[in-house]
Amino acid sequence: MLIISGTDQLKAKNEVNDNNSKYEDLNNDSGDCGKEFSSVQKKLATVSKVKKTMNILGSAVTAIKPRNDDSFIDRLNYYYSTVIIMVMSLTISAKQYVGQPIQCWVPGEFSKAWEQYAENYCFVHNTYWVRPNEEIPQDYNERINKQLIYYQWVPFIMALQAVFFYIPILFWGAINRMSGLNVPNVVRLAECAADTEEEERTKNITAICTHIEDSIRMQINHRKTASPCERVIKFGLYDGSFIRNMYIITKLLFIWNLYIQFYLMNLFLGQNSTLWGASILYDIARGKNWEYSGNFPRTAICDFNVRVLGNLQRYSIQCVLVLNMFNEKIFLFIYWWFVFVAILTTGEAVFWLINTQILSRRIVYASKHIPLSSKDERLFQKFCDSKINTDVILIFRLISMRTNDLIVSDVLQMLWSTYKTRSHLDSVSIASNIDEYTDGVKYTTIQKYSLNNLNHRYGYSRSPQTLNSPDTDSLIK
Secondary structure, eight states: OOOOOHHHHHHHHHHHHHHHHHHHHHHHHHHHHHHHHHHHHHHHHHHHHHHHHHHHHHHHHHHOOOOSSSOHHHHIIIIIHHHHHHHHHHHHHHHHHHSOSEEEEOOTTOOHHHHHHHHHHHHHSOEEOOOTTSOOOSSHHHHHHTEEOSGGGHHHHHHHHHHHHHHHHHHHHHHTTTTSOOHHHHHHHHHHHHTSOHHHHHHHHHHHHHHHHHHHHHHHHHHHHOOHHHHHHTTTTTTTOHHHHHHHHHHHHHHHHHHHHHHHHHHHHTOSOTTHHHHHHHHHHHTOOHHHHOSSOSEEEEEEEEEETTEEEEEEEEEEETHHHHHHHHHHHHHHHHHHHHHHHHHHHHHHHHHHHOHHHHHHHHHTTSOOOGGGHHHHHHHHHHTSOHHHHHHHHHHHHHSOHHHHHHHHHHHHHHHHHHHHHHHSOTTOOHHHHTTTOOOOHHHHHHHHHHHHHHOOOSSOOSSOOOOOHHHHO
16 A cells, blocks of 8 residues: 655645646636737727728818819818818827727726726716816706817817818809809810910910800890899899809808808807907916816816616716817817908908909909000990900909919900900991901911901901911810
8 A cells, every 4th residue: 555644745735736826827827818819909900990981081181172263262261171170180080099088097996897988988978177176066967067078079070170161162163164154174274375385375365265255145145035033043144243153152151161160169169258269379378277277178077877786886087088188289270270261261252352343443454464555445445344244354363363464464365356356347348358457467476366266256257367267166165
């Protein structure tokens, strides 16, 4: 019989306990590794979702392109404002969904899972702000009044703001072709004329003049048969002011969008004064801390209930709103950006209204580009009244913004030469023709194209011209 001493039994028992302890430690380590691996997987899945979202929003940003039938102030509204707000929305989204938007100070008995639950709950539900020297309100309604309801919605609100900034230019792009004047293509032809040789340049300028002449003639034909009520309903479609009217309405949409967004932003942020942007700058200049001003507070209180053994246990914990540090800078910038763009847009709307509506302003603008003699002054006034209407002067100013004044001068001189020649031809005998009228007179290339185009379209000459009239109708399409 094998006899084992008590000492040997104790050693064997200790070895078994050590092996069991090592096995338990190994299991615990495996469990911890599994938890860490699961946590890493969740973070990678979150990063992947955010990356896809940011790719979609990034594609939306790159899809926004500036137009050629606008002014710089228009681009401040629909292009730069949209892009800036979208980029800010992407920045906040990345911080909100990849990082930790909220961190809470929980009681010591909370496990890691409880802490995560508390932070998720407090982020989804609204927190409320209390000054450091104040007690937490006992009244539930008072806590509701102090709630911060905006920080979790900031990326979505900013994306919506960007969409509303782009809506007015969609209206302008859809409506400005209804008058018969294809504004984008006219400006495009002017841009091509500024970068081409003389022959191609003259051809493009002639196409612009032809398109303007055809549009004016169409308006005159419609105006003869339209009733007064129809002329009012059409917003100047038959009076040569439709494009200008739609452009002013677009400006008003930009202004309306700015003021409405300004008001809604104040409402969304819970600001009682519309001057909160100036107030924040004043607080920064005085060194006043956000803890006492309440503007975008970094800490807040969160209340939640936990059911323990059938009973509700209420907790009030303090949380750090990391996002509010970014929100303060972003919304402060947006506040002053709105003010800046609203002032410029309002001023430009008044500028366009005055300089397109008043005949004397149109005459002054046209006379800067056309050399006149004293005997042509009365005829020139008639020319401006009949040809340089509010729509045409708007197009000239847009062309000047996108190219230079030389293109505008060439177009105006061709229109003036055509109008002047037609007026003189109407005063001579019907038997006369352009060949006889222009015999022995030296004309510039622009004037020759103008006369030949006049002859080609209106049939003043019975004999073919040596300088063929260009096919301008195909260029404008």
